[in-house]
Amino acid sequence: MSRRRKDINYCDEDIPEASSLAVAEPHEISDSLVHEVAQITKLRSGPSGYLGRFLSNGSKGLVSPVKMLVGRESNYAGRGRFTESDKCHVLSRYLPVHGPKHVDHMRSRVYVSQFSSDGSLFVAGFQRSHIRIYNVENDWKIQKDIIARNLRWTITDTCLSPDQQYLAYSSMSPLVHIVNVQSATTVSRANVTEIHDGLDFSTEGFDGEFSIFSVKFSNDGREIVAAAGDDAIYVYDLMENKPSLRIPAHSSDVNTVCFADESGHLIYSGSDDHLCKVWDRRCFVSRGKAAGVLVGHLEGVTFIDSHGDGQYLISNGKDQATKLWDIRKMSSGVSFYMPGATDWDYRWMEYPEHLRNVKHPHDQSLATYRGHSVLCTLIRCYFSPAYSTAQKYIYTGSSEGSVHIYDMVTGNQVAKLEHHEAPVRDCSWHPHYPIMISSSWDGALAKWEFLGEVDTPEVTRLRRRRTTIYYY
Known part of the structure; x- marks a missing residue:
């Protein structure tokens, strides 16, 4: 097998505790990130136009939501309502950090957990064959309790179709199964109480067994892209009911794959060969030819998430870092491979201390975020x-x-x-509300929220001093 594998801290606004901060080193934040990404984020999350300028009084800090409400009522913006960026400016301050509250607990490791795109459903995949779908709007009642078919070792990934009609799940095998989420059957036992259609990703000419580690539906629901342990990426055509494309993408297990945007033309992949790659299905010059390579991780890539704009993505690496990338800075196929730790296995060993601050000489990332640990399993970001x-x-x-x-x-x-009390492999932030679910190998699903009134002694003390509460 390859090498894969309640407390909130507050501090006063005017007395920051430097020791409690985890900050990226200056050389790990590029100028383009500060100039370009910062501007994009500011435009999308700052108070708009005249309203923002009037209420901020030249201050660089956050505008008070109370003042924004006054400004809206007085129609300073000339719109009579908040813009989307106004809403983001208020909501982005309220992080889901209070709790946790119990959602569910099983005597089995939780490997994957995600909200649906509209936030009405929540999916959790457990090691011992269980996948549970919770109805978030119905007090987290279990809507579907799925007993997986042909499970090998664990559920490796799950994904809801865009219309939330079907769920795809994978395990350590070349088969991906499909379940009808909206059927009347509550307990869905594979091929006993309900049919779980199997999609066979095996292709002619490949005789070995391999695992599927990541699956994603396309935006139109017509295709599934999968990352496999035979070093390849697969695209499965659901209309034709067969794999339509196999890309020999990497030189080691492909742990993660996703579509870059809604078009489905661009695909991102990450592998144990330390590389993130970009694939453009519109212009394959030859089989296995990537549109570009992103170099910077010193160890295998465990997960990739797309910004959704076909330009930015982030990746988690076994080098204990998350990296932000701009595909406009990718190289044209030159890997600049740099070997990582020798005789180190992230599944049961700590990362070598002397490598924690080593930087790849050809690092193309925009930013590197450190402070968390990526050990034991394929941690997601x-x-x-x-x-x-x-x-x-x-x-x-x-x-x-x-x-x-x-x-x-x-x-x-x-x-x-x-x-x-065990690794948090996956976590999910609600698409609309300040709610987050963390899922762990301790079998627990925990809910974190922003609460408007939190009467802990520390918060009460800070209120009396009229200081702003920061989470660090």
Whole structure:
């Protein structure tokens, strides 16, 4: 087998605790990130136009939501309502850091967990054959309890179709199964109470067994892209019911894959060969020819999340870092491979201390975020929601049992959610509300929220001093 594998800290606004901050080193934040990405985020999450200028009084800080409400009522913006960026400006301040509250617990490791695109459903995949779909709007009642078919070792990934009609799930095999989520059957036992259609990703000419580690539906629901342990990426045509494309993409296991945007033309992949690659299906010159390579990780890539604009993406690496990339800076096929730690296995060994601050000599990333740990399993990372935060944060699970939230532009760690007693492999931020679910190998699903009134002694003390509460 290849090498894969409750407390909130507050500090006073005017007395920051430097020791509690996790900040990216100055050389790890590029000028283009500060200039370009910062401007995009500001436009999407700052108070708009005259309203912002009038209320800020020249201040560089956040505008008070109370003042914004007054400004809206007085129609300073000339619109009589908040713009989307006004809403983001208010909502992005309220991080889901209070809790956690119990959602569910099983005697099985949680490997994957995600909200649906509209936030009405939540999917959790457990190691011992279970996948549970919760109805978020019905007090987290279990809508579907799925007993997986032909499971090998664990559920490796799940993905809801865009219309939320079907769920695809994968395990350590070349088969991906499809379940009808909206059927009347609550307990869906594979091929006993309900048919779980099997999609065979095996292709002619390849005789070996391989695993599927990542699956994603295309935006139109007609295709599924998969990352496999035979070093390849697969595209499955659901209309034709067969694989339509196999790309020999990497020189080691492909751990993660996703579509770059809604068009489905661009695909991102990440592998144990340390590389992230970009694939353009419109202009394949030859089989296996990537549109570009992104170099910078010193160890294998565990997960990739797209910004959704076909330009930016983030990746988690076994070198204990999350990196932000701009595909306009990718190289044209030159790998600049740099070997990582020798005789090191991330599944049961700590990362060598002397390598923690080593930088790849050809690092093409825009920013590097450190503070979490990527050990034991394929830890996942994400951009925060566009609707409520304008994607101004990056968040990731961590092997020591916590969730880390970073400011994308500054690199500062703005919150750390600590509760679990085992690695947090996956976590998910609700697309519209300040709610996050963390899922862990301790079998627990924990819900974190922003609460308007939190009467802890520390918060009460800060209120009396009229200081702003920061999470670090």
